[in-house]
Amino acid sequence: MSTLAYASADEAPARRSAAALLWRRLSRNVMSLAALGVLAVVALSALAAPVLLPYDPDAPDAERTLEPPGRRHWLGTDLYGRDQLTRIVYAGRVDLLVAIEATAIALSLGAVLGAVSGYRGGWIDQVLMRIVDTIQAFPSFILAMGIAAALGNSVTNIVIAIAITHVPIYGRLIRGEMLRIRETEYAEAARTVGNRQRRIIFYHLLPNCFPPVVVQATLAMGFAILTVAALSYIGLGIRPPTSEWGAMTAEGASYIVSGEWWIFAFPGMAIMATVLSFNLLGDALRDVLDPRMKGV
């Protein structure tokens, strides 16, 4: 056949993995690098907390209560003489874990819901989207409060509460993507070769919805952390003595007037830095992914 000639090796661009390309584009932006740095520090220190830190986050030290930041306790101690830095790092474990779990659950549910809704349309779409509307009709924090209050405030229940409030975010997004993708030619091609509908939806089409979902999930992670912290701040979330950023801020709040600022300020800054980093990273990812990763 006369056909072999043009199918030569140099025709395709050099192979580069999508992850490498993503990294290359992200690393051009100083803000996203800083955000990644902060998140890496929070995550790694949370993982390695027992090795990194000499103190027990929950052990009181009656001789060193309310100590200001100094050489011995870098970020000071609280009312019970517990090391603030240690508690903040351990709190990162709780906050990150809750946010990751909630996001994972919400994403899975939202993906199934949105994909089926978008692909099938018709009454299934109507029913599923009205359910989503109902969830969204509540202010999400009030809903999370309600669920947490009704279920009781264990870590699992906080995860459930946040997951439920986040399902609509993913459900709607993926439905919208699916509406577009189901009309593409590769969707038609998938139907043409006799695939089952379930397989078309979840294997062939759903992965194509992911670029905007990655962006959304990153932004929603920050929002989830803020929600855990807020729930804990008002006493509906994680309870003391477990260290948690929101709960720690709440404990510190009563010391603002008496001058012990470090008790609320540092956990508050941890919340701010983490949430801000997720938001910055999400924005950077949007810039990278949104004009579609053409020519990857």
Next chain:
Amino acid sequence: MTDLLAVQGLTVHFATDEGVVQAVDGASLQIGAGEVVGLVGESGSGKSVTALAILRLLRPPARVLGGRIEFDGRDLLGCSEEEMRAVRGAQISMVFQSPRTSLNPVLPVGHQIERLLVQHGAVPPREARERAVEMLREVGIGEPERRARQYAHHLSGGMCQRVMIAMALATNPRLLIADEPTTGLDVSIAAQILDLLGDLGRRTGAAILFITHDLGVVARRCDRVVVMHAGQTVEWAPVRALFHAPAHPYTQALLRSIPRVVGTGEMEPIPGWVPSPLAPPPGCRFARRCPLARTECEAPVPVRAVGGEHRVACVAAEAS
């Protein structure tokens, strides 16, 4: 010859906000085993809708209102969805017009062929990879092992179409529907793709239904031609008969409208417009543009033989 595929009186309507679009109205065509048939017509004449109807892939608002589609002696319109899935991709395959966007962007191309093979039980799962690579080699892709691991965006348009063809023929289908398979490819690549299709069709014994608006494609590569106009099939002929003695005034006009590089023949556009599919005229839909139109054209037009296998739906056409 017994027909592999026989479409009889196919009628497809689309319910839209503006009214009912009569996209296909009583279309008929036959394809024998191993035969290459061209389905020719302007854009919007219902060619692709007919193809999708054959695979029963039309979705609302499209509705098949009538007709029979017999494939290998079986009525496809009466098949269950389960039965249709076994037909699609295994016995009837399809190649689309935009190869780049017909491949799933998130799956390696070789993997897509493998999946198809496994799904239809064409080969045992462990041999699927090998067979996929073999198919890629068969359609003239160099370094098939490496290409199999790549994604659609790594490949050129022509290569993507080769992959689509490999996929379409991997399961040894009895019928391949090629819906304008060379749109968007440059002329030399298009010719290679058409050669490849014809070549592989002959080798595997698959019948091919070429859907195209390019009469040149038809002339060189088809055994028989079916001409479609505004949702109706108007002429059926062996390829030589069609070009030497076109019987339907529309076909004649179509042939006159081809620009010619040599000779003095002027290119003649067809006067008027394709009638609106929302309110098509009764009877022959070409009547209002037809130089030979007469009152009988207002009534449903009978199909007449004008010699051998040459048939035409026109009251004015003369036997050759």
